[in-house]
Amino acid sequence: MKLTNKGRYAVMAMADLASNAKDGPISLTEISLRQNISLAYLEQIFLKLKNNKLVRSSRGANGGYVLEKPASEIKLSNIIYAVDEEVKTLNCKKNSKRGCNNKSTKCITHNLWDQLDQHIIGFFEKVKLQDLAKLG
Amino acid sequence: MKLTNKGRYAVMAMADLASNAKDGPISLTEISLRQNISLAYLEQIFLKLKNNKLVRSSRGANGGYVLEKPASEIKLSNIIYAVDEEVKTLNCKKNSKRGCNNKSTKCITHNLWDQLDQHIIGFFEKVKLQDLAKLG
DNA sequence: AGGAATTCCTACTATTTTAGTAGGGATTAA
């Protein structure tokens, strides 16, 4: 089980944004340098963060991004979800009639994975961007 | 974030073993049919389960596998660990001096992922093979 | 006005991981 770089980067970048807040917006170049993440990759990630209303952008020279909401109101689950990192422990389609074994009943472990999902989602729901400073 | 088939299969197969216990050992062919998992793939998985002392094998005709310990004493973490499904949320090497950002300090999110690890491992530690019957 | 910095967007490629196949050897029950 793993969490991919995209999700990690997204959280790192958001944390960077939160903790390096200044007057104007923060450019991806800055974040790229501080966090050692490829600029082009960051751009892709921020596109999604923006579409999910987690950051606001300003274009042009001196442009960049700022958090759309206070760090205390942004849950990690929001970030993870925004970049398509799904918590996906189930094998079968959630709403399919068929189980992962292709039979009409759910497999013996189905409920287990379902519970694990809840467990992990719970974690991401509980932690706010703001908490990262305390953790770190 | 996802859990891979190998881990799922391992748990399924162990659960199958536990709930279909009979007099003699259970062959992989049986499990393969019941759980709809390729036989050759199951063989690979059971090799690991055996090396980790979770099952015992008997070879030859009518051979197969039995649980090495009662289902109440087998933790899911044992199974997951046996088949190399690691809970791996950290990016950096656990014992490396360098962070995932290749700097000498840990990145802002390091502790977060560390906590998530603990959270997930905790789940797997808590659930026993036996509990699967109740969940299912 | 012109150039530099920056976001925006899409498409492509490379790398890594996962999933699964293949094949042959060893062992044992009937």
Add this chain to the structure above:
DNA sequence: TTAATCCCTACTAAAATAGTAGGAATTCCT
């Protein structure tokens, strides 16, 4: 002796991830 079964390793195919590339649009600054 034969069929069923485990044992073991190597290979291949498919999918997911990570990252690159390139160009358009916008805005600031001189």
